[in-house]
Amino acid sequence: MKADSDKSLIIEADSAAIAEAKKKAAAEEKAKLPKPYDAKEDAEKKIAQLVTQAQKENKNIILQAGGNWCIWCLRFNNFVQTTPELKEIVDQNYIYYHLNYSPENKNPKTFAKYGNPGEKYGYPVFIVLDKNGKQIHTQDSAVLEEGKGYGLEKVKAFFNEWVPKT
Structure with a gap:
């Protein structure tokens, strides 16, 4: 024994x-890893500015919700920024914004507007808006994972699925 x-x-x-x-x-x-989230930023005001920009540029908007505390959020940001074919899809078709969720600023009004997707999926979670600011899709990031990171083909398919329809 x-x-x-x-x-x-x-x-x-x-x-x-x-x-x-x-x-x-x-x-x-x-x-x-780079820290793209700004806990001090007024998300409502910023998203309104992004909608104006998206209308001018005929692009959709991706809100990557999460925070600098979230390793998977930082990994995704780094993956997109350092993978030329992903960065190209994003730059050509989207206005990309890191919507902060952290103890310092949970942006409750903004998250409520989009159905509080972090409560359902965790972080990061992606909210896709059309150029007018209308929510057209919410994406769970778990299905984009592969191993200890993200799958190139999975992420590419997600981005390509929600490009602006001409």
Whole structure:
């Protein structure tokens, strides 16, 4: 019996060490990634400006909801910014905005307007608006994941699905 007890203590210690190592690696990764969310920004005002810009440029709007605290939010932003074919689709077809959700600013009025999708899907979550600011799609980011990141073809298909219809 003592051997079994010792084994489970070793397994628990190993699990704790692995969890701590993963936490440390995630913190190091997060520290290196760009922080695109602005907790101080007035999201309602900014989105109104983006709608005006989208109308002029005939583009749709993607609101990437999340925060600088969210490793998956930062990974997605970095993936799009550093993958030329994704960046090109986004730049040609969308006005892209990082809608902040954080303890400092949960933007409750803005999130309520779009059905509080973070409560359903977690973060990041994507809200696609047409050029007039009408919500046309909400995208759960989990279906875009692949391994420890995002799948190129999955993300490309998502972006291409919601380009402005001419």
